[in-house]
Amino acid sequence: xxxxxxxxxxxxxxxxxxxxxxxxxxxxxxxxxxxxxxxxxx
Amino acid sequence: xxxxxxxxxxxxxxxxxxxxxxxxxxxxxxxxxxxxxxxxxxxxxxxxxxxxxxxxxxxxxxxxxxxxxxxxxxxxxxxxxxxxxxxxxxxxxxxxxxxxxxxxxxxxxxxxxxxxxxxxxxxxxxxxxxxxxxxxxxxxxxxxxxxxxxxxxxxxxxxxxxxxxxxxxxxxxxxxxxxxxxxxxxxxxxxxxxxxxxxxxxxxxxxxxxxxxxxxxxxxxxxxxxxxxxxxxxxxxxxxxxxxx
Numbered sequence: 001x002x003x004x005x006x007x008x009x010x011x012x013x014x015x016x017x018x019x020x021x022x023x024x025x026x027x028x029x030x031x032x033x034x035x036x037x038x039x040x041x042x
Numbered sequence: 043x044x045x046x047x048x049x050x051x052x053x054x055x056x057x058x059x060x061x062x063x064x065x066x067x068x069x070x071x072x073x074x075x076x077x078x079x080x081x082x083x084x085x086x087x088x089x090x091x092x093x094x095x096x097x098x099x100x101x102x103x104x105x106x107x108x109x110x111x112x113x114x115x116x117x118x119x120x121x122x123x124x125x126x127x128x129x130x131x132x133x134x135x136x137x138x139x140x141x142x143x144x145x146x147x148x149x150x151x152x153x154x155x156x157x158x159x160x161x162x163x164x165x166x167x168x169x170x171x172x173x174x175x176x177x178x179x180x181x182x183x184x185x186x187x188x189x190x191x192x193x194x195x196x197x198x199x200x201x202x203x204x205x206x207x208x209x210x211x212x213x214x215x216x217x218x219x220x221x222x223x224x225x226x227x228x229x230x231x232x233x234x235x236x237x238x239x240x241x242x243x244x245x246x247x248x249x250x251x252x253x254x255x256x257x258x259x260x261x262x263x264x265x266x267x268x269x270x271x272x273x274x275x276x277x278x279x280x281x282x283x284x285x286x287x
Binding site: 002005007008010011013014015017018021022025026029032033036037039040 | 051069073076077087088089091092095096099134135138141142145146149150152153254258261262265268269272
């Protein structure tokens with residue numbers, strides 16, 4: 001499945017993992033912050 | 043007047059927003075350095091560009107575990123809830139960075155060494171640390187009492203920290219598919235077999251990963267403090283008890 005992947009393909013996957021992790025954590029922080037605000041308003 | 047501001051997450055301070063934007067810009071610069079400026083390696087070719095991402099997250103992952111354990115120890119010593127907030131924020135970041143270390147390592151290993159994974163000492167200890175970090179949050183989810191939850195998770199974070207020296211030295215002490223360190227400032231001297239351009243781009247990306255860690259940590263603690271305030275005020279409103287956080 002991965003045999004046809006060239007060097008740049010692997011490089012793209014590795015750096016995409018970083019972007020997904022950082023973006024995901026930002027999204028999680030935003031969700032957590034909004035949850036506190038909602039609980040406070042309730 | 044906004045009464046809800048006493049509980050809600052306060053507005054992000056300007057300096058923290060500026061710090062976040064600065065880390066974003068530096069991340070873009072680090073990415074350009076790694077993907078465009080860095081020359082291909084004589085042995086690995088363009089795969090060397092994965093090294094900048096992989097090594098930086100591993101180092102910062104170690105730092106995150108250290109901080110989780112230090113704040114865990116602080117909690118065990120003085121039982122201040124805010125220490126647990128710092129500890130859990132650090133542990134969350136450690137989980138993110140160790141996940142990146144494991145999956146990024148597999149992404150680096152397959153094209154360079156021919157396999158995604160091997161149960162050698164270094165990789166096994168990294169997988170174990172990752173599993174313990176998952177366990178840290180499972181344990182937290184299972185314990186309702188905040189003090190007991192903080193104490194037990196502090197002990198777990200200290201156990202994870204205790205495994206890190208073995209992890210750090212595993213590829214020197216045991217046979218491993220994981221390469222030995224080409225750049226190492228531990229052990230009283232600098233072991234540097236890396237060409238200067240690779241070294242400086244790596245160090246820049248380590249700095250960026252560390253700054254991203256600091257930004258996420260500060261932001262997570264800010265939210266955690268608001269949650270703590272909400273929990274403590276909701277827990278004892280009738281008694282009029284003042285709980286300092």
